[in-house]
Every structure is written in structure tokens, then in C-alpha cells.
Amino acid sequence: SQQGEEDPQALSIQEGENATMNCSYKTSINNLQWYRQNSGRGLVHLILIRSNEREKHSGRLRVTLDTSKKSSSLLITASRAADTASYFCATDSPSGTYKYIFGTGTRLKVLA
Amino acid sequence: GAVVSQHPSRVICKSGTSVKIECRSLDFQATTMFWYRQFPKKSLMLMATSNEGSKATYEQGVEKDKFLINHASLTLSTLTVTSAHPEDSSFYICSATDREGGEKLFFGSGTQLSVL
Numbered sequence: 236s237q238q239g240e241e242d243p244q245a246l247s248i249q250e251g252e253n254a255t256m257n258c259s260y261k262t263s264i265n266n267l268q269w270y271r272q273n274s275g276r277g278l279v280h281l282i283l284i285r286s287n288e289r290e291k292h293s294g295r296l297r298v299t300l301d302t303s304k305k306s307s308s309l310l311i312t313a314s315r316a317a318d319t320a321s322y323f324c325a326t327d328s329p330s331g332t333y334k335y336i337f338g339t340g341t342r343l344k345v346l347a
Numbered sequence: 348g349a350v351v352s353q354h355p356s357r358v359i360c361k362s363g364t365s366v367k368i369e370c371r372s373l374d375f376q377a378t379t380m381f382w383y384r385q386f387p388k389k390s391l392m393l394m395a396t397s398n399e400g401s402k403a404t405y406e407q408g409v410e411k412d413k414f415l416i417n418h419a420s421l422t423l424s425t426l427t428v429t430s431a432h433p434e435d436s437s438f439y440i441c442s443a444t445d446r447e448g449g450e451k452l453f454f455g456s457g458t459q460l461s462v463l
Contacts, residue, residue: 277454337391
């Protein structure tokens with residue numbers, strides 16, 4: 236399957252520290268997105284990076300994409316307790332039908 | 348931002364009954380809606396893709412007769428779990444893309460289904 240794998244599966248850090256999570260995928264993509272999910276809720280879109288982009292920023296978020304390694308990373312700087320959530324990467328289908336496959340997710344816990 | 352409303356948020360039903368879950372795009376027209384299933388601390392598993400006015404496309408291994416999807420309008424898609432059994436207990440989430448945004452997914456808040 237195309238499902239991406241993320242690591243670490245779980246991450247616990249102190250408030251103010253940076254959090255880095257990684258996503259690897261298997262097939263070629265048009266774009267990769269990162270989503271956040273609070274426990275028992277739906278997902279919220281964070282950032283989209285296209286296959287011809289290498290890095291993208293949005294506020295405290297920094298995303299990188301390495302298509303040669305089929306991997307992406309999400310960096311959250313100066314983390315806050317409110318950043319506690321699960322983070323998922325999602326890759327689109329090579330057919331470009333807006334069908335996205337989600338990674339296994341990283342559960343982030345930020346301790347106050 | 349675009350809002351997707353999903354109801355109910357939680358439902359408990361007896362084995363053998365059917366349950367309908369609604370997913371509505373409130374302030375945009377949803378070209379495509381997706382239905383996912385999620386187990387505790389696991390990722391989202393895509394069940395099916397639905398486009399307004401046409402039959403849903405189901406992923407491999409997902410029973411069409413078990414999980415009925417109706418995308419009757421550009422703002423409403425429903426998932427009906429027919430003859431539910433305890434193994435159908437799960438968290439179901441819908442998402443939608445709009446005509447303009449295309450790539451970005453807007454998610455409902457999910458439905459926790461418990462089948463007794």
C-alpha cells in the first residue's frame with residue numbers, strides 16, 4: 236500500500252522545545268500535506284508542500300520534502316502545551332484524483 | 348475557513364440495526380467527499396470516495412453493501428452502516444474538497460460508533 240510511515244510513533248517534549256516528526260512514503264506524489272488531530276476529533280490541515288518544493292514555512296511550522304528519499308519532516312518550533320495532538324502526513328495518489336493516503340501518525344505530547 | 352459538519356458525534360446501537368452518519372459542507376460546495384475509518388491510536392483508513400450524483404468508489408476490502416454511501420447533493424454525503432455488528436465499532440470521519448481549493452481536505456469532527 237502507499238501508506239506512509241511516520242516516526243517517531245510518539246514524542247514527549249517540554250514546552251518551548253522543538254518537535255520534529257518524519258514521514259516516509261512509497262510512490263511518487265504530486266504533493267504532501269500535514270494534518271493535526273486532537274483526540275477524538277477530525278483533522279485540521281496544517282500545510283501543503285508540492286513535489287517541486289523543498290521547504291515551506293507557516294508560522295511555527297517548517298516542512299521539508301525530499302522526493303529522492305520519499306520523505307518529509309515537520310518541525311514545530313517553540314512548542315506549546317496546545318500543540319499536543321497527533322500529526323499525520325498525507326500523500327496524494329499518483330493518478331491525481333485528490334485521494335489522499337494518510338501516514339501512521341505521530342502522537343505528540345508537550346508538557347507544560 | 349471551510350466547515351464540514353458531521354453528525355452524530357457519538358452513537359450507540361444494538362447489533363443488527365443500521366446507523367446513518369451525515370456529513371455536510373456548510374459554506375462551500377464539496378466536489379468530492381471521502382469517508383474514513385480510524386481505530387484507536389491508528390491512522391485513517393480510506394473507505395470510499397464519493398462524487399455528487401454518482402456512485403461511490405470503494406477501496407479494496409470495503410463492503411459496498413455494508414457501508415452504503417449516498418452523495419445526494421454538493422453539500423451532503425451520508426454513510427449508512429447496515430446491519431451493524433460489534434466489529435463495526437470504530438471512529439468514522441468524513442472529509443471534503445471544494446471546487447476552488449481542490450487539494451486541501453476539510454474534515455468533519457468524526458462519529459464514534461459503538462455497536463453492542
